[in-house]
Amino acid sequence: MRHFLKIEDFSFIELEKLVNIANEFKKVRFSDTLKNKTLITMFFNPSTRTKISFDLAVTELGGHCVTIEPGKSSWGIEIEENTIMNGDAEEHLKDAIKVISRYADFVGIRCFPKFQNWEEERKDLILKNLAKWSEIPIVNMETISHPSQALAMMQTIKNHFDTYKKKKFVMSWAYHPKGLNTAVANSASVIASIFGMDVTIANPPDYDLDPYYINLVKENCLKNGADFKMTNNMEEAYEGADFIYIKSWGSLKQIGNFQPEIQNQYKNWKVDSELMKKTNNAFISHCLPLRRNMLVTDEVLDSSNSLIYEEAENRLHIQKAILCELNDEWYGGK
């Protein structure tokens, strides 16, 4: 049995196959491939696209989705092993997943880090423990990484370039008033590097992604003979870019101690038409949700170079590809 936990668990061949399957689902939307299969989606955090697209992914293939929200409509959940449960949680993750394994065929999980203790949170314990205890495939719907989003982005890129190899991919930080999850940036950078793109990561000083991801991207670029660059200069990053992936994220230096006065220094990290002129007529995208005119201007978002809706749509197709692969090839059915 195999899980869908993070991009770097899969080879280029496997990831490309998922993108190709997703493109098939883009042509033929409905089938009975997942008849009598149940997906449980477990949300510790809000969701719009992920909730709808995972529900429809399994439903449109003949299966069924049930959504639970631990700590809200469902019981609070303890993640740590071998602990005396004297806190708020009434249920242990181990018991929840062992039970769900009896009811369902897949379980999706969304659980953002709280950005209080990165040394702990970067271990992604909830995913690791789910994978250890589950008897059915786990699908990461965003923890410290967001692999299904990265695949939807990659499908979008593939469908707009004859070849994506050596195209300049820019992972571009943008200003947002809060300290957001690094998950999307982590997974997007990794998948772009696996697909052989030149990768530039642009962010303000002290906003570097975790070294684990930086090193992964650097190694992949080296292996593929592609360029890798990190910069604190937004204009330099956009120079000659082919694809700009915009996202805000919190500084790992401010974990447990968010400092708006630092972040507010970077309000000028906003993408507008002037900046876009420096690129090679680049496409842009963002995972959504997005604060308009804060990270990106309406003009750029609503231009024909913006692929935000296409990427969002692709999540539906990618999710189907993931579930079908988990069901057939990697898992072999229940």
Added chain:
Amino acid sequence: MRHFLKIEDFSFIELEKLVNIANEFKKVRFSDTLKNKTLITMFFNPSTRTKISFDLAVTELGGHCVTIEPGKSSWGIEIEENTIMNGDAEEHLKDAIKVISRYADFVGIRCFPKFQNWEEERKDLILKNLAKWSEIPIVNMETISHPSQALAMMQTIKNHFDTYKKKKFVMSWAYHPKGLNTAVANSASVIASIFGMDVTIANPPDYDLDPYYINLVKENCLKNGADFKMTNNMEEAYEGADFIYIKSWGSLKQIGNFQPEIQNQYKNWKVDSELMKKTNNAFISHCLPLRRNMLVTDEVLDSSNSLIYEEAENRLHIQKAILCELNDEWYGGK
């Protein structure tokens, strides 16, 4: 493509057709008419009947419903155009609806006015903007009007009178401790006037509905040669009435400044058996939910003249009619 936004967007012929289709669905409940069609229902406010009946409407016709709750289980949503999103909302309505347009075939929306700034709220900006940006039909599930409820009421009336023309319809205010939405009263009065009923609107002084609706009702009555009356005298209103539609609503004079001491003066605006004796053995109904023995006594609600449950049931049938018409005639399929 056409949306289902408000009663007055439709002609008498179109509305009567919806009622007739709903009566067909009352006889044959299940079919595959909406196979592979998805309805997304978006609730900014609580719901029981609307949630269940829209879900079942699409499901019983072979389709599928996914419910999201912006600001709770889903991201908070910004409604205004061209705004810098520096408030609480993480997502723009434009982006949400553009993405949902890729996933689904219809989107239902419930978003009550906050009753803080009626000059703004009466524009029904969320509906207008959804209709502008959406690529799939929008269904109003209650904003400043509640057209599906009005149709369910009209279906109920049609099924209890050989002819409804010139029957006396009373839109009757009743006491409730809060300042509620005027939506149901707005749409009910309008549809009754379109169907050629004599319309009396009875409410305490300073509780008149918005002039837009009053004028609409007045004009329709004039056109149909029907009587139109407004009164602050409950007993006068009930005199000889054929159908009493009960609802509490807040005073537009108290927008942003609810004054319970004023509203509490009208605790005697309660419907009881004594009052009903003045009518022409009238049927009564209410949209539900309803505070029993506050607006109406148990005796009246549980009498054979009460059509509250029949109207509630009809919502299921009316919703099917709306979705099918949006799908077939007005929209032409996706």
Added chain:
Amino acid sequence: MRHFLKIEDFSFIELEKLVNIANEFKKVRFSDTLKNKTLITMFFNPSTRTKISFDLAVTELGGHCVTIEPGKSSWGIEIEENTIMNGDAEEHLKDAIKVISRYADFVGIRCFPKFQNWEEERKDLILKNLAKWSEIPIVNMETISHPSQALAMMQTIKNHFDTYKKKKFVMSWAYHPKGLNTAVANSASVIASIFGMDVTIANPPDYDLDPYYINLVKENCLKNGADFKMTNNMEEAYEGADFIYIKSWGSLKQIGNFQPEIQNQYKNWKVDSELMKKTNNAFISHCLPLRRNMLVTDEVLDSSNSLIYEEAENRLHIQKAILCELNDEWYGGK
């Protein structure tokens, strides 16, 4: 028409039939038995297993489930009859159930007692009133009793013993920091006694279950020639036991006045391997959710004698049996 309200409404024959049907569903999971049938589940309290298993029970048999949460995503609900609704509730239970009766085929309800006024709460008014007003079968998903859980436990017991008659069943209190619902303990004790097991109920002084249940269990044991015992001595209870059912519950002496300093005296009421050695190699189970290492050690829970996951799985099968029996035999279809 018949409801599924509490264990003692059913004979041994009827209960055993449900267990047997559930065992059939364990073999053949999918069918069209409940095609076009709708279950509405109404949760006043959180749920994981119950929500998922009831949803899947009806879905896997071809039907459909819609979940509402009164007071959260749906309107707050008034339970008392003949009351002036001047509190928080916007909707009366009578109206809610009368409407749902028009939409659906079954309604499940979860509504825990608030443990503020046991004299009132022990009447289980919400269930009684639902049964009075509903035109479709009501399914208790936990109020002051939890009959579907008790059946799932009994199915688990039946599948692990050649005969359960005269086996020693221990209803074993365990320490938890809060004063929890007695529902599971009530129903579990009653069903064990109906099935002819020897029943021992072990709890600290002043934690006795309500005399109604104690007397019911005592009478059933007497009728079946089985032993009945109550004890405040955990070790004595476990001596020679065949099946240990663990659960924490609040003291009825502390209703409306929870006293942690009293309950904390009983932290030693924890099940560990040492204690289990006193038993006749007993199986143990618990309804879940459960605070690990507070009520029971990991070692016991993860041992091969632990049937917690099997019981949880059986809820899916038992729920199907209940719905099908309500639909076919007891109810006769709609």
